[in-house]
Amino acid sequence: MADLLVNAPDLAETMLSPTPPVVLDVRWQLGDSNGHDHYLDGHIPGAIYVDLDTELAAPPSGPVGGRHPLPNIDDLQAAARRWGIDDGVPVVVYDDNGNLAAARAWWLLRWAGIADVRMLDGGLGAWQTAGLQTSRGDGGTPRAGNVTLQAGALPTVTIDEVASTAGILLDVRAGERYRGEVEPVDPRAGHIPGARNAPTVANLDSDGRFREADDLRIMFAELGIDAESDVVVYCGSGVNAAHAIAALEIAGYPARLFPGSFSQWSxxxxxxxxTGA
Structure with a gap:
Protein backbone atom coordinates (compact mmCIF):
# COMPACT_ATOMS: atom_id res chain seq x y z
CA MET A 1 0.00 0.00 0.00
CA ALA A 2 1.00 3.63 -0.12
CA ASP A 3 4.28 4.57 1.55
CA LEU A 4 2.39 6.60 4.13
CA LEU A 5 1.72 3.32 5.99
CA VAL A 6 3.87 0.70 7.71
CA ASN A 7 2.75 -2.69 9.02
CA ALA A 8 3.59 -3.98 12.48
CA PRO A 9 6.28 -6.57 11.55
CA ASP A 10 8.12 -4.07 9.35
CA LEU A 11 7.99 -1.44 12.09
CA ALA A 12 9.39 -3.92 14.62
CA GLU A 13 12.23 -4.72 12.24
CA THR A 14 13.12 -1.08 11.55
CA MET A 15 13.07 -0.32 15.29
CA LEU A 16 16.01 -2.75 15.62
CA SER A 17 17.91 -1.22 12.71
CA PRO A 18 20.83 1.24 12.95
CA THR A 19 18.44 4.07 12.00
CA PRO A 20 15.21 3.42 13.92
CA PRO A 21 12.23 5.73 13.51
CA VAL A 22 10.89 7.94 16.25
CA VAL A 23 7.58 6.34 17.28
CA LEU A 24 4.77 8.59 18.55
CA ASP A 25 1.71 7.40 20.45
CA VAL A 26 -1.17 9.79 19.63
CA ARG A 27 -4.11 8.40 21.54
CA TRP A 28 -7.08 10.77 21.54
CA GLN A 29 -10.80 10.52 20.90
CA LEU A 30 -13.56 13.09 21.06
CA GLY A 31 -14.98 12.89 24.57
CA ASP A 32 -12.06 10.87 25.95
CA SER A 33 -9.35 12.95 27.60
CA ASN A 34 -7.51 9.95 29.06
CA GLY A 35 -5.05 9.33 26.24
CA HIS A 36 -2.03 9.46 28.52
CA ASP A 37 -3.61 6.95 30.90
CA HIS A 38 -4.19 4.59 27.97
CA TYR A 39 -0.54 5.05 27.01
CA LEU A 40 0.57 4.15 30.54
CA ASP A 41 -1.56 1.00 30.42
CA GLY A 42 0.34 -0.25 27.38
CA HIS A 43 2.27 1.16 24.43
CA ILE A 44 4.81 0.18 21.82
CA PRO A 45 8.25 0.00 23.50
CA GLY A 46 10.10 3.26 23.09
CA ALA A 47 7.06 5.18 21.86
CA ILE A 48 6.68 8.77 23.04
CA TYR A 49 3.25 9.98 24.11
CA VAL A 50 1.98 13.03 22.23
CA ASP A 51 -0.89 15.12 23.56
CA LEU A 52 -3.06 16.11 20.62
CA ASP A 53 -4.86 18.97 22.37
CA THR A 54 -1.74 20.76 23.57
CA GLU A 55 1.09 19.65 21.26
CA LEU A 56 -0.63 19.12 17.90
CA ALA A 57 -2.87 22.19 18.15
CA ALA A 58 -2.87 25.77 19.32
CA PRO A 59 -5.43 26.78 21.98
CA PRO A 60 -9.08 26.82 20.81
CA SER A 61 -10.06 30.10 19.16
CA GLY A 62 -13.67 29.76 17.96
CA PRO A 63 -14.33 31.82 14.83
CA VAL A 64 -10.62 32.63 14.45
CA GLY A 65 -9.33 29.06 14.14
CA GLY A 66 -11.74 26.53 15.61
CA ARG A 67 -11.20 23.95 18.35
CA HIS A 68 -7.83 22.64 17.12
CA PRO A 69 -6.04 25.40 15.19
CA LEU A 70 -2.72 24.52 13.62
CA PRO A 71 0.06 25.10 16.16
CA ASN A 72 2.60 27.84 15.74
CA ILE A 73 5.51 26.33 13.82
CA ASP A 74 8.02 27.29 16.54
CA ASP A 75 5.89 25.54 19.17
CA LEU A 76 5.59 22.45 16.97
CA GLN A 77 9.34 22.42 16.38
CA ALA A 78 10.00 22.64 20.12
CA ALA A 79 7.61 19.71 20.69
CA ALA A 80 9.18 17.65 17.90
CA ARG A 81 12.60 18.19 19.44
CA ARG A 82 11.24 17.11 22.84
CA TRP A 83 10.07 13.91 21.16
CA GLY A 84 13.63 13.28 19.97
CA ILE A 85 13.13 13.93 16.24
CA ASP A 86 16.26 14.81 14.25
CA ASP A 87 16.49 16.11 10.70
CA GLY A 88 16.33 13.22 8.24
CA VAL A 89 14.99 10.68 10.77
CA PRO A 90 11.76 8.82 9.91
CA VAL A 91 8.72 9.08 12.14
CA VAL A 92 5.94 6.54 12.76
CA VAL A 93 2.68 7.51 14.47
CA TYR A 94 -0.14 5.35 15.81
CA ASP A 95 -3.19 5.28 18.08
CA ASP A 96 -5.72 2.65 19.14
CA ASN A 97 -8.59 3.83 16.94
CA GLY A 98 -7.75 3.19 13.29
CA ASN A 99 -5.33 6.14 13.14
CA LEU A 100 -8.23 8.60 13.30
CA ALA A 101 -6.19 10.69 15.75
CA ALA A 102 -2.67 9.70 14.66
CA ALA A 103 -3.44 10.99 11.18
CA ARG A 104 -3.35 14.50 12.67
CA ALA A 105 0.31 13.98 13.62
CA TRP A 106 1.02 12.37 10.23
CA TRP A 107 -0.45 15.32 8.35
CA LEU A 108 0.96 18.00 10.65
CA LEU A 109 4.55 16.76 10.57
CA ARG A 110 4.42 16.44 6.79
CA TRP A 111 2.93 19.97 6.60
CA ALA A 112 5.92 21.07 8.68
CA GLY A 113 8.39 19.56 6.22
CA ILE A 114 9.20 16.06 7.51
CA ALA A 115 9.06 13.89 4.41
CA ASP A 116 9.12 10.40 5.94
CA VAL A 117 6.15 10.14 8.30
CA ARG A 118 4.08 6.95 8.34
CA MET A 119 1.12 5.58 10.23
CA LEU A 120 1.17 2.11 11.75
CA ASP A 121 -1.63 0.51 9.75
CA GLY A 122 -4.15 -0.92 12.19
CA GLY A 123 -2.58 0.97 15.09
CA LEU A 124 -1.80 -0.60 18.43
CA GLY A 125 -4.26 -3.42 17.77
CA ALA A 126 -2.26 -4.57 14.75
CA TRP A 127 0.91 -4.53 16.84
CA GLN A 128 -0.68 -6.69 19.51
CA THR A 129 -2.30 -9.03 16.97
CA ALA A 130 1.16 -9.62 15.50
CA GLY A 131 2.24 -10.90 18.94
CA LEU A 132 4.63 -8.03 19.56
CA GLN A 133 5.56 -6.78 23.00
CA THR A 134 4.09 -3.70 24.67
CA SER A 135 5.43 -1.69 27.59
CA ARG A 136 3.61 -0.21 30.57
CA GLY A 137 4.27 2.96 32.51
CA ASP A 138 6.10 6.12 31.59
CA GLY A 139 8.37 5.68 28.61
CA GLY A 140 10.90 8.17 29.98
CA THR A 141 12.24 11.37 28.48
CA PRO A 142 13.96 11.01 25.10
CA ARG A 143 17.11 12.92 24.31
CA ALA A 144 16.50 16.26 22.62
CA GLY A 145 16.26 16.21 18.84
CA ASN A 146 17.52 18.80 16.37
CA VAL A 147 14.81 18.81 13.69
CA THR A 148 14.10 22.08 11.90
CA LEU A 149 10.51 22.59 10.76
CA GLN A 150 8.98 24.96 8.25
CA ALA A 151 5.25 25.41 7.74
CA GLY A 152 3.42 24.97 4.46
CA ALA A 153 4.67 21.77 2.85
CA LEU A 154 1.05 20.57 2.50
CA PRO A 155 -1.80 22.78 1.23
CA THR A 156 -4.49 24.33 3.41
CA VAL A 157 -7.44 26.65 2.80
CA THR A 158 -8.83 29.49 4.88
CA ILE A 159 -12.45 29.91 5.89
CA ASP A 160 -12.95 32.53 3.16
CA GLU A 161 -11.45 30.22 0.54
CA VAL A 162 -13.83 27.47 1.64
CA ALA A 163 -16.76 29.83 1.16
CA SER A 164 -15.69 30.55 -2.43
CA THR A 165 -14.36 27.16 -3.52
CA ALA A 166 -15.61 25.75 -6.79
CA GLY A 167 -14.22 22.31 -5.98
CA ILE A 168 -15.59 19.38 -4.00
CA LEU A 169 -16.02 20.03 -0.31
CA LEU A 170 -15.93 16.85 1.82
CA ASP A 171 -17.39 16.75 5.32
CA VAL A 172 -15.95 13.63 6.93
CA ARG A 173 -17.86 13.67 10.22
CA ALA A 174 -20.41 11.02 11.13
CA GLY A 175 -23.62 11.23 9.11
CA GLU A 176 -25.78 12.30 12.04
CA ARG A 177 -23.54 15.30 12.71
CA TYR A 178 -23.39 16.19 9.01
CA ARG A 179 -27.18 16.11 8.79
CA GLY A 180 -27.51 18.20 11.95
CA GLU A 181 -29.37 15.56 13.94
CA VAL A 182 -26.86 15.85 16.80
CA GLU A 183 -24.03 18.22 17.62
CA PRO A 184 -22.10 17.39 20.79
CA VAL A 185 -19.45 20.12 20.77
CA ASP A 186 -19.86 22.86 18.16
CA PRO A 187 -22.11 25.95 18.35
CA ARG A 188 -24.50 24.97 15.55
CA ALA A 189 -25.59 21.68 13.99
CA GLY A 190 -25.41 20.86 10.29
CA HIS A 191 -22.79 21.30 7.61
CA ILE A 192 -21.21 23.85 5.29
CA PRO A 193 -23.56 24.44 2.33
CA GLY A 194 -22.70 22.25 -0.64
CA ALA A 195 -20.51 19.81 1.30
CA ARG A 196 -20.73 16.08 0.58
CA ASN A 197 -20.57 13.59 3.43
CA ALA A 198 -17.83 10.93 3.55
CA PRO A 199 -17.47 9.65 7.15
CA THR A 200 -13.89 8.74 8.02
CA VAL A 201 -14.84 5.32 9.39
CA ALA A 202 -15.60 4.27 5.80
CA ASN A 203 -11.86 4.58 5.05
CA LEU A 204 -11.17 1.53 7.22
CA ASP A 205 -11.79 -2.19 6.95
CA SER A 206 -13.15 -4.38 9.74
CA ASP A 207 -9.66 -4.69 11.28
CA GLY A 208 -9.17 -0.94 11.54
CA ARG A 209 -6.73 -0.83 8.63
CA PHE A 210 -7.00 1.45 5.62
CA ARG A 211 -8.96 -0.11 2.79
CA GLU A 212 -7.12 -1.01 -0.40
CA ALA A 213 -6.55 1.73 -2.95
CA ASP A 214 -9.02 0.28 -5.47
CA ASP A 215 -11.77 0.13 -2.85
CA LEU A 216 -11.11 3.70 -1.82
CA ARG A 217 -11.19 4.88 -5.43
CA ILE A 218 -14.61 3.26 -5.88
CA MET A 219 -15.87 4.94 -2.70
CA PHE A 220 -14.58 8.34 -3.74
CA ALA A 221 -15.90 7.94 -7.28
CA GLU A 222 -19.39 7.65 -5.79
CA LEU A 223 -18.79 11.13 -4.37
CA GLY A 224 -17.75 12.45 -7.77
CA ILE A 225 -14.02 12.48 -7.04
CA ASP A 226 -11.34 11.56 -9.55
CA ALA A 227 -7.71 12.51 -10.19
CA GLU A 228 -8.71 15.89 -11.64
CA SER A 229 -10.90 16.94 -8.72
CA ASP A 230 -10.08 19.90 -6.49
CA VAL A 231 -10.95 18.45 -3.08
CA VAL A 232 -11.13 20.34 0.22
CA VAL A 233 -11.65 18.29 3.37
CA TYR A 234 -13.03 19.30 6.76
CA CYS A 235 -14.39 17.64 9.88
CA GLY A 236 -15.22 18.99 13.32
CA SER A 237 -11.86 20.53 14.16
CA GLY A 238 -9.32 19.36 11.59
CA VAL A 239 -8.36 16.03 13.21
CA ASN A 240 -10.30 13.33 11.35
CA ALA A 241 -10.03 15.36 8.14
CA ALA A 242 -6.33 14.43 8.07
CA HIS A 243 -7.38 10.76 8.00
CA ALA A 244 -9.50 11.43 4.93
CA ILE A 245 -6.59 13.20 3.25
CA ALA A 246 -4.51 10.07 3.88
CA ALA A 247 -7.22 7.86 2.37
CA LEU A 248 -7.43 10.14 -0.65
CA GLU A 249 -3.65 9.95 -1.04
CA ILE A 250 -3.77 6.16 -0.91
CA ALA A 251 -6.36 6.34 -3.69
CA GLY A 252 -4.06 8.61 -5.66
CA TYR A 253 -5.95 11.87 -5.18
CA PRO A 254 -4.57 15.11 -3.72
CA ALA A 255 -6.63 17.14 -1.25
CA ARG A 256 -6.39 20.29 0.82
CA LEU A 257 -7.24 20.66 4.51
CA PHE A 258 -9.54 23.28 6.01
CA PRO A 259 -7.88 23.35 9.45
CA GLY A 260 -10.59 25.31 11.27
CA SER A 261 -13.25 22.93 9.95
CA PHE A 262 -16.85 23.08 11.17
CA SER A 263 -15.85 24.27 14.64
CA GLN A 264 -14.59 27.50 13.09
CA TRP A 265 -17.35 27.81 10.50
CA SER A 266 -20.21 27.23 12.97
CA THR A 275 -29.03 20.53 7.68
CA GLY A 276 -30.35 17.30 6.28
CA ALA A 277 -28.87 15.06 3.60
Whole structure:
Protein backbone atom coordinates (compact mmCIF):
# COMPACT_ATOMS: atom_id res chain seq x y z
CA MET A 1 0.00 0.00 0.00
CA ALA A 2 1.00 3.63 -0.12
CA ASP A 3 4.28 4.57 1.55
CA LEU A 4 2.39 6.60 4.13
CA LEU A 5 1.72 3.32 5.99
CA VAL A 6 3.87 0.70 7.71
CA ASN A 7 2.75 -2.69 9.02
CA ALA A 8 3.59 -3.98 12.48
CA PRO A 9 6.28 -6.57 11.55
CA ASP A 10 8.12 -4.07 9.35
CA LEU A 11 7.99 -1.44 12.09
CA ALA A 12 9.39 -3.92 14.62
CA GLU A 13 12.23 -4.72 12.24
CA THR A 14 13.12 -1.08 11.55
CA MET A 15 13.07 -0.32 15.29
CA LEU A 16 16.01 -2.75 15.62
CA SER A 17 17.91 -1.22 12.71
CA PRO A 18 20.83 1.24 12.95
CA THR A 19 18.44 4.07 12.00
CA PRO A 20 15.21 3.42 13.92
CA PRO A 21 12.23 5.73 13.51
CA VAL A 22 10.89 7.94 16.25
CA VAL A 23 7.58 6.34 17.28
CA LEU A 24 4.77 8.59 18.55
CA ASP A 25 1.71 7.40 20.45
CA VAL A 26 -1.17 9.79 19.63
CA ARG A 27 -4.11 8.40 21.54
CA TRP A 28 -7.08 10.77 21.54
CA GLN A 29 -10.80 10.52 20.90
CA LEU A 30 -13.56 13.09 21.06
CA GLY A 31 -14.98 12.89 24.57
CA ASP A 32 -12.06 10.87 25.95
CA SER A 33 -9.35 12.95 27.60
CA ASN A 34 -7.51 9.95 29.06
CA GLY A 35 -5.05 9.33 26.24
CA HIS A 36 -2.03 9.46 28.52
CA ASP A 37 -3.61 6.95 30.90
CA HIS A 38 -4.19 4.59 27.97
CA TYR A 39 -0.54 5.05 27.01
CA LEU A 40 0.57 4.15 30.54
CA ASP A 41 -1.56 1.00 30.42
CA GLY A 42 0.34 -0.25 27.38
CA HIS A 43 2.27 1.16 24.43
CA ILE A 44 4.81 0.18 21.82
CA PRO A 45 8.25 0.00 23.50
CA GLY A 46 10.10 3.26 23.09
CA ALA A 47 7.06 5.18 21.86
CA ILE A 48 6.68 8.77 23.04
CA TYR A 49 3.25 9.98 24.11
CA VAL A 50 1.98 13.03 22.23
CA ASP A 51 -0.89 15.12 23.56
CA LEU A 52 -3.06 16.11 20.62
CA ASP A 53 -4.86 18.97 22.37
CA THR A 54 -1.74 20.76 23.57
CA GLU A 55 1.09 19.65 21.26
CA LEU A 56 -0.63 19.12 17.90
CA ALA A 57 -2.87 22.19 18.15
CA ALA A 58 -2.87 25.77 19.32
CA PRO A 59 -5.43 26.78 21.98
CA PRO A 60 -9.08 26.82 20.81
CA SER A 61 -10.06 30.10 19.16
CA GLY A 62 -13.67 29.76 17.96
CA PRO A 63 -14.33 31.82 14.83
CA VAL A 64 -10.62 32.63 14.45
CA GLY A 65 -9.33 29.06 14.14
CA GLY A 66 -11.74 26.53 15.61
CA ARG A 67 -11.20 23.95 18.35
CA HIS A 68 -7.83 22.64 17.12
CA PRO A 69 -6.04 25.40 15.19
CA LEU A 70 -2.72 24.52 13.62
CA PRO A 71 0.06 25.10 16.16
CA ASN A 72 2.60 27.84 15.74
CA ILE A 73 5.51 26.33 13.82
CA ASP A 74 8.02 27.29 16.54
CA ASP A 75 5.89 25.54 19.17
CA LEU A 76 5.59 22.45 16.97
CA GLN A 77 9.34 22.42 16.38
CA ALA A 78 10.00 22.64 20.12
CA ALA A 79 7.61 19.71 20.69
CA ALA A 80 9.18 17.65 17.90
CA ARG A 81 12.60 18.19 19.44
CA ARG A 82 11.24 17.11 22.84
CA TRP A 83 10.07 13.91 21.16
CA GLY A 84 13.63 13.28 19.97
CA ILE A 85 13.13 13.93 16.24
CA ASP A 86 16.26 14.81 14.25
CA ASP A 87 16.49 16.11 10.70
CA GLY A 88 16.33 13.22 8.24
CA VAL A 89 14.99 10.68 10.77
CA PRO A 90 11.76 8.82 9.91
CA VAL A 91 8.72 9.08 12.14
CA VAL A 92 5.94 6.54 12.76
CA VAL A 93 2.68 7.51 14.47
CA TYR A 94 -0.14 5.35 15.81
CA ASP A 95 -3.19 5.28 18.08
CA ASP A 96 -5.72 2.65 19.14
CA ASN A 97 -8.59 3.83 16.94
CA GLY A 98 -7.75 3.19 13.29
CA ASN A 99 -5.33 6.14 13.14
CA LEU A 100 -8.23 8.60 13.30
CA ALA A 101 -6.19 10.69 15.75
CA ALA A 102 -2.67 9.70 14.66
CA ALA A 103 -3.44 10.99 11.18
CA ARG A 104 -3.35 14.50 12.67
CA ALA A 105 0.31 13.98 13.62
CA TRP A 106 1.02 12.37 10.23
CA TRP A 107 -0.45 15.32 8.35
CA LEU A 108 0.96 18.00 10.65
CA LEU A 109 4.55 16.76 10.57
CA ARG A 110 4.42 16.44 6.79
CA TRP A 111 2.93 19.97 6.60
CA ALA A 112 5.92 21.07 8.68
CA GLY A 113 8.39 19.56 6.22
CA ILE A 114 9.20 16.06 7.51
CA ALA A 115 9.06 13.89 4.41
CA ASP A 116 9.12 10.40 5.94
CA VAL A 117 6.15 10.14 8.30
CA ARG A 118 4.08 6.95 8.34
CA MET A 119 1.12 5.58 10.23
CA LEU A 120 1.17 2.11 11.75
CA ASP A 121 -1.63 0.51 9.75
CA GLY A 122 -4.15 -0.92 12.19
CA GLY A 123 -2.58 0.97 15.09
CA LEU A 124 -1.80 -0.60 18.43
CA GLY A 125 -4.26 -3.42 17.77
CA ALA A 126 -2.26 -4.57 14.75
CA TRP A 127 0.91 -4.53 16.84
CA GLN A 128 -0.68 -6.69 19.51
CA THR A 129 -2.30 -9.03 16.97
CA ALA A 130 1.16 -9.62 15.50
CA GLY A 131 2.24 -10.90 18.94
CA LEU A 132 4.63 -8.03 19.56
CA GLN A 133 5.56 -6.78 23.00
CA THR A 134 4.09 -3.70 24.67
CA SER A 135 5.43 -1.69 27.59
CA ARG A 136 3.61 -0.21 30.57
CA GLY A 137 4.27 2.96 32.51
CA ASP A 138 6.10 6.12 31.59
CA GLY A 139 8.37 5.68 28.61
CA GLY A 140 10.90 8.17 29.98
CA THR A 141 12.24 11.37 28.48
CA PRO A 142 13.96 11.01 25.10
CA ARG A 143 17.11 12.92 24.31
CA ALA A 144 16.50 16.26 22.62
CA GLY A 145 16.26 16.21 18.84
CA ASN A 146 17.52 18.80 16.37
CA VAL A 147 14.81 18.81 13.69
CA THR A 148 14.10 22.08 11.90
CA LEU A 149 10.51 22.59 10.76
CA GLN A 150 8.98 24.96 8.25
CA ALA A 151 5.25 25.41 7.74
CA GLY A 152 3.42 24.97 4.46
CA ALA A 153 4.67 21.77 2.85
CA LEU A 154 1.05 20.57 2.50
CA PRO A 155 -1.80 22.78 1.23
CA THR A 156 -4.49 24.33 3.41
CA VAL A 157 -7.44 26.65 2.80
CA THR A 158 -8.83 29.49 4.88
CA ILE A 159 -12.45 29.91 5.89
CA ASP A 160 -12.95 32.53 3.16
CA GLU A 161 -11.45 30.22 0.54
CA VAL A 162 -13.83 27.47 1.64
CA ALA A 163 -16.76 29.83 1.16
CA SER A 164 -15.69 30.55 -2.43
CA THR A 165 -14.36 27.16 -3.52
CA ALA A 166 -15.61 25.75 -6.79
CA GLY A 167 -14.22 22.31 -5.98
CA ILE A 168 -15.59 19.38 -4.00
CA LEU A 169 -16.02 20.03 -0.31
CA LEU A 170 -15.93 16.85 1.82
CA ASP A 171 -17.39 16.75 5.32
CA VAL A 172 -15.95 13.63 6.93
CA ARG A 173 -17.86 13.67 10.22
CA ALA A 174 -20.41 11.02 11.13
CA GLY A 175 -23.62 11.23 9.11
CA GLU A 176 -25.78 12.30 12.04
CA ARG A 177 -23.54 15.30 12.71
CA TYR A 178 -23.39 16.19 9.01
CA ARG A 179 -27.18 16.11 8.79
CA GLY A 180 -27.51 18.20 11.95
CA GLU A 181 -29.37 15.56 13.94
CA VAL A 182 -26.86 15.85 16.80
CA GLU A 183 -24.03 18.22 17.62
CA PRO A 184 -22.10 17.39 20.79
CA VAL A 185 -19.45 20.12 20.77
CA ASP A 186 -19.86 22.86 18.16
CA PRO A 187 -22.11 25.95 18.35
CA ARG A 188 -24.50 24.97 15.55
CA ALA A 189 -25.59 21.68 13.99
CA GLY A 190 -25.41 20.86 10.29
CA HIS A 191 -22.79 21.30 7.61
CA ILE A 192 -21.21 23.85 5.29
CA PRO A 193 -23.56 24.44 2.33
CA GLY A 194 -22.70 22.25 -0.64
CA ALA A 195 -20.51 19.81 1.30
CA ARG A 196 -20.73 16.08 0.58
CA ASN A 197 -20.57 13.59 3.43
CA ALA A 198 -17.83 10.93 3.55
CA PRO A 199 -17.47 9.65 7.15
CA THR A 200 -13.89 8.74 8.02
CA VAL A 201 -14.84 5.32 9.39
CA ALA A 202 -15.60 4.27 5.80
CA ASN A 203 -11.86 4.58 5.05
CA LEU A 204 -11.17 1.53 7.22
CA ASP A 205 -11.79 -2.19 6.95
CA SER A 206 -13.15 -4.38 9.74
CA ASP A 207 -9.66 -4.69 11.28
CA GLY A 208 -9.17 -0.94 11.54
CA ARG A 209 -6.73 -0.83 8.63
CA PHE A 210 -7.00 1.45 5.62
CA ARG A 211 -8.96 -0.11 2.79
CA GLU A 212 -7.12 -1.01 -0.40
CA ALA A 213 -6.55 1.73 -2.95
CA ASP A 214 -9.02 0.28 -5.47
CA ASP A 215 -11.77 0.13 -2.85
CA LEU A 216 -11.11 3.70 -1.82
CA ARG A 217 -11.19 4.88 -5.43
CA ILE A 218 -14.61 3.26 -5.88
CA MET A 219 -15.87 4.94 -2.70
CA PHE A 220 -14.58 8.34 -3.74
CA ALA A 221 -15.90 7.94 -7.28
CA GLU A 222 -19.39 7.65 -5.79
CA LEU A 223 -18.79 11.13 -4.37
CA GLY A 224 -17.75 12.45 -7.77
CA ILE A 225 -14.02 12.48 -7.04
CA ASP A 226 -11.34 11.56 -9.55
CA ALA A 227 -7.71 12.51 -10.19
CA GLU A 228 -8.71 15.89 -11.64
CA SER A 229 -10.90 16.94 -8.72
CA ASP A 230 -10.08 19.90 -6.49
CA VAL A 231 -10.95 18.45 -3.08
CA VAL A 232 -11.13 20.34 0.22
CA VAL A 233 -11.65 18.29 3.37
CA TYR A 234 -13.03 19.30 6.76
CA CYS A 235 -14.39 17.64 9.88
CA GLY A 236 -15.22 18.99 13.32
CA SER A 237 -11.86 20.53 14.16
CA GLY A 238 -9.32 19.36 11.59
CA VAL A 239 -8.36 16.03 13.21
CA ASN A 240 -10.30 13.33 11.35
CA ALA A 241 -10.03 15.36 8.14
CA ALA A 242 -6.33 14.43 8.07
CA HIS A 243 -7.38 10.76 8.00
CA ALA A 244 -9.50 11.43 4.93
CA ILE A 245 -6.59 13.20 3.25
CA ALA A 246 -4.51 10.07 3.88
CA ALA A 247 -7.22 7.86 2.37
CA LEU A 248 -7.43 10.14 -0.65
CA GLU A 249 -3.65 9.95 -1.04
CA ILE A 250 -3.77 6.16 -0.91
CA ALA A 251 -6.36 6.34 -3.69
CA GLY A 252 -4.06 8.61 -5.66
CA TYR A 253 -5.95 11.87 -5.18
CA PRO A 254 -4.57 15.11 -3.72
CA ALA A 255 -6.63 17.14 -1.25
CA ARG A 256 -6.39 20.29 0.82
CA LEU A 257 -7.24 20.66 4.51
CA PHE A 258 -9.54 23.28 6.01
CA PRO A 259 -7.88 23.35 9.45
CA GLY A 260 -10.59 25.31 11.27
CA SER A 261 -13.25 22.93 9.95
CA PHE A 262 -16.85 23.08 11.17
CA SER A 263 -15.85 24.27 14.64
CA GLN A 264 -14.59 27.50 13.09
CA TRP A 265 -17.35 27.81 10.50
CA SER A 266 -20.21 27.23 12.97
CA UNK A 267 -18.72 29.75 15.44
CA UNK A 268 -19.27 32.59 12.96
CA UNK A 269 -22.98 33.49 12.92
CA UNK A 270 -22.58 35.12 9.51
CA UNK A 271 -21.64 31.79 7.89
CA UNK A 272 -24.64 29.80 6.59
CA UNK A 273 -25.26 26.23 7.75
CA UNK A 274 -27.37 23.53 6.08
CA THR A 275 -29.03 20.53 7.68
CA GLY A 276 -30.35 17.30 6.28
CA ALA A 277 -28.87 15.06 3.60
Missing amino acids: SDPDRPVE
